Amino acid sequence: MEISRSPTVSLCLYVHNDLPMLRTTLIHQIQWADQICILDLGSKDGTQSFCRSVLRPQDVYIRREKNTIPTLGFSEAMNAIMAVASMDWIYVAGASYCLDWKQREMVKPTLASATRDVLDIETQHIPITTTVHQIEEITETELPTRVERHRVFVRRGSGIVYKGYIHEELFLGETNVVEMADVVPLRRFHFSKVAQRQTKQAYMIIRAYNNPELQAYTNKWWYTVFVPENFEYLTQLASECEKELKENGDI
DSSP states (O other), X not given: OXXXXXXXXXXXXXXXXXXXXXXXXXXXXXXXXXXXXXXXXXXXXXXXXXXXXXXXXXXXEEEESSOOHHHHOHHHHHHHHHTTOOSSEEEEEETTEEEOGGGGGGHHHXXXXXXXXXXXXXXXXXXXXXXXXXXXXXHHHOOOSEEEEEEEEEETTSOEEEEOSSSOXXXXXXXXXXXXXXXXXXXXXXXXXXXXXXXXXXXXXXXXXXXXXXXXXXXXXXXXXXXXXXXXXXXXXXXXXXXXXXXXXXX
């Protein structure tokens, strides 16, 4: 009699100067991920040394000398790190995301019972009011600022990839997979600084607003409503980010 094996999963991370958060979230996620794949986008905060000290033989660490996301977009980085994964399933995230550690034992059974090639899970956005500390305590004391659902687990070899320069989504060919996903009871946390100035996102969305070809695969609401309504503020943030990117040699 053939004994079915448990599905395996690659956790793929793209990071840039995220060492404090990476130290906190990776300790939980390395316990359920069969493989960790990290794309380091030119971090200068000790991320490289940390990754090389904790990663296992089956894990992958790739480093670029500069942060390519502002010019190439989020999807390019996410697809690049997905491409080196070798397990049955792939989950892509940034360092500030962490699957709920209380659901660790649910991950493999959920993947094993999946009937589709992409899974839709809940994301709880949790504010961090001070410096990063024990995320277990944060989730017990802070209410989510918002709760959303995202398609994040993808079966390797399915042909599903990220598309879009900013506000990226998963696509199979030209079709957004939102209607193709299995909705499953897994949950993840997204830890973000309260009132954090999102200068990089502002730079990218203004860049896309001025370059229609970068708007492909993104909800047009961002460019027809959000940017016009917030143009002055976004332009100010984008200018600040552009100056910083030039100083760092990223553009």
